[in-house]
Amino acid sequence: MVxxxxxxxxxxxxxxxTVAEDSGGAYISLDDEVHRQAVLNDPIDYLSHFEQPLVxxxxxxxxxxVVRAIKRLVDDSPALGRFLLTGSTNFLTVPTVSESLAGxxxxxxxxxxxxxxxxxxxxxxxxxxxxxxxxxxxxSPLTKADYLALVAxxxxxxxxxxxxxxxxxxxxxxxxxxxxxDIAALADIRKAASLPLLLQWTAALTSHQINxxxxxxxLRVSPPxxxxxxxxxxxxxxxxxxxxxSRSLWPKAGRRPKFHITDSGLAASLLxxxxxxxxxxxxxxxxxxxxxxxxxxxxxxxxALPARCALSHYRDRQGRExxxxxxxxxxxxxxxxxxxxxxxxxxHLDSLRWLRDKLDGVSPGAFRIGILLHTGAHAATLDDRLHxxxxxxxxAG
Numbered sequence: 441m442v443x444x445x446x447x448x449x450x451x452x453x454x455x456x457x458t459v460a461e462d463s464g465g466a467y468i469s470l471d472d473e474v475h476r477q478a479v480l481n482d483p484i485d486y487l488s489h490f491e492q493p494l495v496x497x498x499x500x501x502x503x504x505x506v507v508r509a510i511k512r513l514v515d516d517s518p519a520l521g522r523f524l525l526t527g528s529t530n531f532l533t534v535p536t537v538s539e540s541l542a543g544x545x546x547x548x549x550x551x552x553x554x555x556x557x558x559x560x561x562x563x564x565x566x567x568x569x570x571x572x573x574x575x576x577x578x579x580s581p582l583t584k585a586d587y588l589a590l591v592a593x594x595x596x597x598x599x600x601x602x603x604x605x606x607x608x609x610x611x612x613x614x615x616x617x618x619x620x621x622d623i624a625a626l627a628d629i630r631k632a633a634s635l636p637l638l639l640q641w642t643a644a645l646t647s648h649q650i651n652x653x654x655x656x657x658x659l660r661v662s663p664p665x666x667x668x669x670x671x672x673x674x675x676x677x678x679x680x681x682x683x684x685x686s687r688s689l690w691p692k693a694g695r696r697p698k699f700h701i702t703d704s705g706l707a708a709s710l711l712x713x714x715x716x717x718x719x720x721x722x723x724x725x726x727x728x729x730x731x732x733x734x735x736x737x738x739x740x741x742x743x744a745l746p747a748r749c750a751l752s753h754y755r756d757r758q759g760r761e762x763x764x765x766x767x768x769x770x771x772x773x774x775x776x777x778x779x780x781x782x783x784x785x786x787x788h789l790d791s792l793r794w795l796r797d798k799l800d801g802v803s804p805g806a807f808r809i810g811i812l813l814h815t816g817a818h819a820a821t822l823d824d825r826l827h828x829x830x831x832x833x834x835x836a837g
Contacts (some may be wrong), residue, residue, distance in 0.1 A: 441514060441541070443499075447677035447702060448528045448549035448618055451597050453552065456495045456526050465524075466490040469497035474502060479687040482746060483509035493520050499525040507539045514544050528622055530675045552595030552703045554740040556835035565834045566741040570749065570766065572808040574827035578836035581817040584782050585719060587831060588726070591733045592715040594705015605712055612708035615639065615678075616682075622676045627742035639670050642679055643697050643710035647763070649696040649755065670699070677702055682735070685752035686767045686800070697713045698753050704733035728829075731763055731778045734813055737834050738764065738776070755796065762791050775810045778831070782816035789826050792828075796825060829837035 444452055460467045468475045468490070479486045483506050499506065510523055525531075531547065532540060556563040565575035582590075591605075593600065598612075599607040619635045637659055640741050642650065645734070650670075656663040673679045682698040701707035708714070711725050718726040735751075748769055754762040763775040775792050792810030799807040800816065808828040813834070820828045 441525060441545050442521070442793065443525045443527070443531050443545050443547045444543070444550055445527040445529070445531050445547070447552065449596055449598055449614065450550055450552045450677075452526045452528075452550050453497055454597075455526055456497060459524055461494045463493055464491060464556065465493040465495060467495040467497065468552055470501040470506070471498050474513075479506055484512060486824070487513060487618065491523050494522065495524045495526070497526045498528060500527045500531070500537060505537055505568070507541065511539060511541055511544065512718055518544075518550075528618075528716075529571050530677065533671070533675045541825045549677075549743060549797070551736070551740050551743070552705075553597055553600070554595060554835070555590065556596070556737075556830070559783050559835055561835040563741045563744075563835050566738055566766070566774075566789075567745060569809050569811060570747075570772055571635045571775075572766050572772075574809065574811065574821065574829060576833055576836060577819040578830055578832045580597075580836075581644070582832050584815040585673075585715070586734075587730065587815050588715040589719045591704045591729050592713070593707045594703040594708070595736075596703060603806060607705065608709050610710075614706075615710075615727075616674050618678065623672050635669055635673070636767070638666070639678060639701075640706055640710045642670075642673070643701050645699070645728075646701045646727040647698060647735070650699055651696070666761070676776065679707070680739070682764070683752050684769070685754045696755075700732045700735050702736060704729055704736060707732055707761065709756040713820065724786070727780045730780050730815070734776075734778045734831055735764055737765070741834070742766070754791075760791050760794055762795055765795075771803070771806050772808045774808050777810075777812045779812060779814045781814055784812055784814045784818060784828055786822060788812055789822060792826055795825060 444456060446452055457467055462679065470476045470479065479502060487509060499653065514522060561716055568575040578713060581823055599610050602610065623635060641658060643654060652663050652666050655666045670801050678701065680702050681697050682700060684695050684697055715723045715731060717723055718729065739751060750767045752765050754765055763778050766774040775795050777788065777792055779788055789812055796807045796810055807825065812826065812828050815829045815831060817830060818828050819830065822828060
């Protein structure tokens, strides 16, 4: 079977229905009261009567009873592609589902639409980086205003073409629905009103390290509660964690993760940051939101690559910081800095240069490339394995 999970409204149901129709299968949703009650009453008998592949939408609502029934059906007849399961919560972290289906399921994650999908581009940059190549140079670089419009728009299909006011209203309703339907239904949340506040607080610090003590004080809940609530926001795919990157020889590296809102449009809406407002040189959200937008684009490209690659960030006690580090299974490292400037300077490469030299000293051959992504038009090589590229080189290849 295949498990397709991701945030609500990112297109899972549309994709799953298309698969069912194209392959002559069937579709049921556990959001539907009739299907839900029928499958809970006798899951094995009910599910056995549908054509396959059978799409079961919002599988987490069925809990362990339904998942274990599917496991038994697969074990009794282990043919490939019998079930396509979808869920708006992370299948592996939902407390009502203890069965992991290990060895029987391929888990895929679907996020909001990427710029490559929306533009029809061919994203090759990330795979090129891991081979030590700087990737393509876009034929038509975007302006900074173009990038800020993309940041504010985000990738949720429902609001791609909406005007900013309607998009903002949609995001407000979306957050309320996810908190009340998905989190409240599955979790023992005693202060549910704190969840939207925590999400907004996280949006204000998107692309920054989060101090849990500060969050607990500001939101007036305990640190363990903050940890639990952040985990739930991850479970419903509203945020993702970027762990701190460190090697044992680097004891001064920081250990705090960064958290990014998984859609820049959602983050901008939570902060009330329009594209026009972010155009101000002094707007505090411009740099962080542009970084979140770029990290999300890179993460979506990695999800489509066959080889696994870990994402992390680096910061040490001396204040050296690298926005994003990609580390392949073979130890190859690509490092990325994101700047909102249209005129990148040599000094913007300082952290990448330091990381390159440090890795060359302790692990020769590991550092493959350093990329400074920016909002201008420059594409150049400025130093050994250090390059400039416009941000849209990510999807214009």
